Amino acid sequence: MLASIVPTAMRRRIDQWIALRNPAARDVIQLHNRRLYILPTRFGYLYALMLFVLLLASINYQNSMSYALTFLLTAIGIISLWQTHRNLLGLNIRLKTPEAVFQGEQLTLNFEIENPQQNIRYAIGVQYDQQSPAYSRVDPQHKAKLELILPALKRGLYKPGGITLFTRYPTGLFHAWGWLKFDVPILIYPQPRFDHQLEHILMEQHSGKTTVDMADGDDFAGLREHRQGESLRHISWKAYAQGRGMLTKTFQGHANPSLWINWSDMSANSLEGKLSQMTALVIEAQQQGRKFGMKLPGIDIEQDSGSAHRALCLQHLATFKQNQENSELSVSE
Amino acid sequence: MHRIAEETADKQAILAVSLSFVVAMFPHFFHLPLWVSGFALMALAWRGAQARGWLWAMPKWLLVPLVLVGGISVFAQYWTIVGREPGLALLTVMASFKFLESKTHRDILILVFLCYFLLATHFLFGQTIYIAVYMFIALIIITTTLVSINQRDENVVLSDRLKVASRLIVLSIPIMIILFILVPRIPGPIWGITQEQRGGVTGLSDSMSPGQISDLITSNEVAFRVKFDTDIPSQEQLYWRGPVMVNFNGRTWKQAKHRELNSLNLTQTSNPSRYTVTLEPHGKNWLFGLDIPTQILPDSYMSSEYQLTSNKAINDLKRYSLESTLQYRLEVNESFDYLMLASQFPDNSNPKTWALGQQWAEQFDSDFSIVQQALQMFRNQDYVYTLQPPLLGQNSSDEFLFSTRRGFCEHYASSFALLMRAAGIPSRIVTGYQGGEYNEVGEYLIVRQSDAHAWTEVWIDDLGWIRVDPTAAVSPDRIESGLDQALNDTLANFKIGKRNPLIGQLLYNWDNIQRSWNEWVLNYDPRKQARFLNQLGLGIQSWGDMVIALVICLMLITGGYWMVGWYRDRPAKPAEYELLINRLLKKLARSGYQRQPSEYMDEFLQRIKQEQRYHDEHLAQIFQVYNKIKYARGYQKPTVLKRFRQLVNSWQLKGDNTRK
Numbered sequence: 005m006l007a008s009i010v011p012t013a014m015r016r017r018i019d020q021w022i023a024l025r026n027p028a029a030r031d032v033i034q035l036h037n038r039r040l041y042i043l044p045t046r047f048g049y050l051y052a053l054m055l056f057v058l059l060l061a062s063i064n065y066q067n068s069m070s071y072a073l074t075f076l077l078t079a080i081g082i083i084s085l086w087q088t089h090r091n092l093l094g095l096n097i098r099l100k101t102p103e104a105v106f107q108g109e110q111l112t113l114n115f116e117i118e119n120p121q122q123n124i125r126y127a128i129g130v131q132y133d134q135q136s137p138a139y140s141r142v143d144p145q146h147k148a149k150l151e152l153i154l155p156a157l158k159r160g161l162y163k164p165g166g167i168t169l170f171t172r173y174p175t176g177l178f179h180a181w182g183w184l185k186f187d188v189p190i191l192i193y194p195q196p197r198f199d200h201q202l203e204h205i206l207m208e209q210h211s212g213k214t215t216v217d218m219a220d221g222d223d224f225a226g227l228r229e230h231r232q233g234e235s236l237r238h239i240s241w242k243a244y245a246q247g248r249g250m251l252t253k254t255f256q257g258h259a260n261p262s263l264w265i266n267w268s269d270m271s272a273n274s275l276e277g278k279l280s281q282m283t284a285l286v287i288e289a290q291q292q293g294r295k296f297g298m299k300l301p302g303i304d305i306e307q308d309s310g311s312a313h314r315a316l317c318l319q320h321l322a323t324f325k326q327n328q329e330n331s332e333l334s335v336s337e
Numbered sequence: 338m339h340r341i342a343e344e345t346a347d348k349q350a351i352l353a354v355s356l357s358f359v360v361a362m363f364p365h366f367f368h369l370p371l372w373v374s375g376f377a378l379m380a381l382a383w384r385g386a387q388a389r390g391w392l393w394a395m396p397k398w399l400l401v402p403l404v405l406v407g408g409i410s411v412f413a414q415y416w417t418i419v420g421r422e423p424g425l426a427l428l429t430v431m432a433s434f435k436f437l438e439s440k441t442h443r444d445i446l447i448l449v450f451l452c453y454f455l456l457a458t459h460f461l462f463g464q465t466i467y468i469a470v471y472m473f474i475a476l477i478i479i480t481t482t483l484v485s486i487n488q489r490d491e492n493v494v495l496s497d498r499l500k501v502a503s504r505l506i507v508l509s510i511p512i513m514i515i516l517f518i519l520v521p522r523i524p525g526p527i528w529g530i531t532q533e534q535r536g537g538v539t540g541l542s543d544s545m546s547p548g549q550i551s552d553l554i555t556s557n558e559v560a561f562r563v564k565f566d567t568d569i570p571s572q573e574q575l576y577w578r579g580p581v582m583v584n585f586n587g588r589t590w591k592q593a594k595h596r597e598l599n600s601l602n603l604t605q606t607s608n609p610s611r612y613t614v615t616l617e618p619h620g621k622n623w624l625f626g627l628d629i630p631t632q633i634l635p636d637s638y639m640s641s642e643y644q645l646t647s648n649k650a651i652n653d654l655k656r657y658s659l660e661s662t663l664q665y666r667l668e669v670n671e672s673f674d675y676l677m678l679a680s681q682f683p684d685n686s687n688p689k690t691w692a693l694g695q696q697w698a699e700q701f702d703s704d705f706s707i708v709q710q711a712l713q714m715f716r717n718q719d720y721v722y723t724l725q726p727p728l729l730g731q732n733s734s735d736e737f738l739f740s741t742r743r744g745f746c747e748h749y750a751s752s753f754a755l756l757m758r759a760a761g762i763p764s765r766i767v768t769g770y771q772g773g774e775y776n777e778v779g780e781y782l783i784v785r786q787s788d789a790h791a792w793t794e795v796w797i798d799d800l801g802w803i804r805v806d807p808t809a810a811v812s813p814d815r816i817e818s819g820l821d822q823a824l825n826d827t828l829a830n831f832k833i834g835k836r837n838p839l840i841g842q843l844l845y846n847w848d849n850i851q852r853s854w855n856e857w858v859l860n861y862d863p864r865k866q867a868r869f870l871n872q873l874g875l876g877i878q879s880w881g882d883m884v885i886a887l888v889i890c891l892m893l894i895t896g897g898y899w900m901v902g903w904y905r906d907r908p909a910k911p912a913e914y915e916l917l918i919n920r921l922l923k924k925l926a927r928s929g930y931q932r933q934p935s936e937y938m939d940e941f942l943q944r945i946k947q948e949q950r951y952h953d954e955h956l957a958q959i960f961q962v963y964n965k966i967k968y969a970r971g972y973q974k975p976t977v978l979k980r981f982r983q984l985v986n987s988w989q990l991k992g993d994n995t996r997k
Contacts (some may be wrong), residue, residue, distance in 0.1 A: 015771075029718060038449075046342065047342075047443075047446050047450075050447070050450065051450060054450055054453065054454060057454075058454070058457050060527065060939040061457065061524045062457075063522075063523050063526075063527055064525045064526040064527045065461060065525065065526065065653075066524075066525045066526070066653065066862060067460050067461065067464065067653070067857075068464065068858055068859045068860070068861055069460040069464040069468070069469055069472075069859070070457050070460045071470075071517060071520075072513065072517055072858070073456055073457050073460070073476075073863075074457070074471065075512075075516035075517050075520070076476070076506070076510070076513040077508070077511055078513075078516060079508075079509035079511075079512035079513045079516065080480065080505060080506065080509045080513075082509070082512055082895065083505055083508045083509050083512070083892070083898075086895060086898060086899065086902075088506070090902055090906070094906070094908075097534060120908040121906040121907060121908055122905060122906050122908070122909065123902075123905070126488045126489070126490060126493075127487055127488055127490065129489075131339075132433075134339050135339055136339040137339070137341070139489045139490075141488075141489075141490050145909065172341070172487055173484075173487050173488060173489075174484045174487055174488070174501060174502075174505060175483055175484065175487060175505075176446055176481075176483070176486065176487045283709040299812065299896065311827045
């Protein structure tokens with residue numbers, strides 16, 4: 005809104021000033037007076053114009069009741085300025101670290117808005133840049149959850165930027181808002197793209213099947229002592245009932261051999277294309293339960309398995325040669 | 338890019354704004370042309386049906402020509418689009434089109450603003466307390482709509498929405514009052530106001546024919562109120578002078594062309610009466626003064642017939658202070674031309690009246706005796722004063738004087754004036770009001786339309802114009818006690834005091850409130866403002882002072898609101914029992930028993946017991962009472978809380994309990 009009317013140099017100054025007053029927070033932001041801003045909306049200006057016309061008419065016709073109405077409407081404007089501001093004041097906002105998504109998917113930001121005070125807060129909106137906002141009402145001493153769904157346009161590691169908590173309640177004449185600057189990582193993995201070439205890579209390294217003890221195999225292999233942290237799904241309840249203690253069923257499966265996902269093996273021409281292929285391979289390898297390692301220029305990741313390993317690999321793929329790491333997430337194309 | 342204004346409005350919003358529009362328009366439906374009202378209602382119905390999915394949206398290509406047709410129709414109705422009624426009709430038609438094309442959040446908000454604007458237009462048609470109260474209710478309804486639209490929550494019940502809107506308005510009222518008192522008033526008008534005759538207002542007209550005043554008599558409406566600075570004259574002296582008529586065409590009396598009076602040609606023979614009149618709007622130009630006003634008011638002139646006339650039609654409440662003298666000699670040297678005019682008797686009309694006048698002229702020497710003779714005739718013969726006289730034909734005076742003999746003040750005045758002319762005495766009709774009712778609550782006089790009256794003036798050598806009221810001869814009661822005394826008709830029972838004394842008292846109070854409303858609210862103009870601020874004695878004199886006072890008052894009010902709001906909204910303090918239990922838990926933590934956030938009190942107790950291999954009966958009791966206070970109903974009583982306090986305070990960690 006400011007952009008159109010304020011010269012660039014001054015805007016930078018204003019931005020700096022706002023940034024100074026709104027330090028980023030890791031967990032919770034409290035909207036106190038210094039963080040709150042309020043300006044008339046376009047309807048506020050229209051309303052002011054209407055009041056001016058009414059005042060002129062009152063003067064012209066020397067009509068006392070018309071004066072009274074004009075002044076009452078003016079007073080309603082003044083009161084709603086205060087009430088709009090008060091509708092945001094003192095709220096606490098939390099943003100959970102969002103789950104990482106793949107490029108092209110939808111990113112969900114989960115906000116929790118807490119109202120520690122005694123007044124009902126209606127029409128509390130949260131908005132990311134110019135995206136469509138989400139609204140909620142927050143009852144006294146309650147928490148409300150608000151969800152913003154954003155397009156994940158580009159892979160990388162970002163921080164959220166340009167989030168405002170705003171309200172126009174009760175009259176829509178004023179727009180009060182506070183900037184929400186959270187120091188929370190947003191991770192967008194490259195878009196996976198699977199093609200025949202990758203099938204080939206998966207098949208090529210598919211020699212020499214070995215049998216491995218694993219929980220998710222096909223054939224039942226026997227029982228062994230339950231270890232802490234193992235899934236309860238595989239406990240043999242029959243044995244437990246017989247008083248033999250906690251035993252875990254083991255299975256033998258045809259585990260696939262380990263795999264190397266190598267940058268230089270990728271067929272795509274572009275950087276993004278190669279990353280997409282590698283991402284697809286990581287997903288596929290994880291699904292097949294294979295151990296895999298990854299080689300990017302300058303980055304080597306040892307072979308391993310498990311979801312933590314997968315996440316590590318995907319994070320490297322997401323941030324590999326990212327233009328500007330940890331910049332603010334942009335959601336407009 | 339997302340703009341909140343462009344969001345599609347929901348069904349509820351459309352219906353709410355439609356209701357607001359009907360409420361804001363309602364009183365206008367009575368004086369707008371039928372087709373305008375009908376059109377507005379049809380547009381609303383269409384949009385409502387569209388919101389429910391019964392009709393399709395009006396397409397743009399149809400809407401544009403329709404707007405043109407609408408505008409032209411308004412022009413065709415009035416042959417203008419400026420002025421009060423054409424402007425209102427145009428606004429209504431255009432608002433209806435706005436309804437038809439409304440779609441987004443923005444459209445709805447604009448319609449709400451239109452409703453607010455419409456409220457102001459009603460005050461151009463009247464500013465009574467009743468209208469003000471209606472508009473206030475309408476304002477609450479419109480504001481409720483505005484709040485609901487911005488609440489963005491379908492689950493809020495109507496009463497809560499109403500509460501929010503009412504609170505907004507109630508909080509606004511003190512600010513409104515401050516603004517009303519302190520915003521410097523500018524004398525208007527800024528641009529020219531079209532002078533228009535307003536229909537539907539009761540009051541005297543500029544002509545008089547039989548039956549005209551008796552129509553007025555049935556109206557209970559207040560014509561004006563008068564507050565006297567000097568003593569209130571007796572009833573029979575309260576002649577409120579209005580339009581003077583000198584031209585007679587055989588049936589109807591009319592005013593002559595006005596000549597402005599250059600200087601007062603009268604001799605006062607009594608002390609002047611001083612008083613202030615608050616005149617209700619009557620749509621004509623004349624002002625009323627006690628017979629006979631000796632002052633000329635600003636923005637008005639005195640005609641040569643001593644009729645006070647305003648330069649502007651009285652379309653709003655008008656307040657003026659006047660001086661009158663009750664005993665006088667008027668225009669002893671009246672111009673010859675005017676006396677000729679006042680002696681005209683149309684040929685071929687009322688021959689019997691003419692003959693009787695002629696006969697008297699021969700019979701008596703002095704004009705004075707002729708006047709006496711005429712009054713005697715009314716008094717002694719069987720003339721009747723009645724509100725329901727028989728209808729009269731072409732020679733109304735002849736028929737009345739010699740056959741029907743039943744008539745109202747205009748019959749007597751008219752016939753008497755004619756008789757005088759026939760006898761060679763110049764005469765004219767004066768219309769106005771006679772009498773008035775004293776309101777002891779507010780110590781002022783109420784003059785109603787039912788006090789309308791007509792009397793005559795005759796010009797006699799060396800005496801000038803003399804007031805003669807033939808009605809007084811027929812019915813002295815009318816003049817001394819008022820109409821309802823003179824007539825046994827229940828029709829004319831208007832005086833408040835005549836009713837049940839308690840109701841009478843209430844009605845006097847209510848009339849007094851209306852008078853104060855007129856005086857303090859409706860008449861709050863630059864002069865009144867200056868006087869009022871002066872009376873306050875705060876030294877507020879210039880515009881600068883007013884603005885400073887305004888800013889200070891606004892800061893005080895909003896600051897007060899802010900503080901009260903802050904106090905009421907502040908987070909609740911934890912209850913005493915919570916503070917006590919927290920202290921206890923801290924004590925336990927210090928000795929190594931840290932309650933986990935997810936742990937229930939029972940579980941925590943169990944754990945302590947397990948780890949300690951010792952059961953602390955005291956602690957168990959504390960937890961039990963705590964659970965009861967917190968979760969069970971009916972335990973938050975002072976006695977229970979007191980016991981809990983004692984329990985907690987007396988609890989001590991036993992030495993051997995400390996975790997090793």
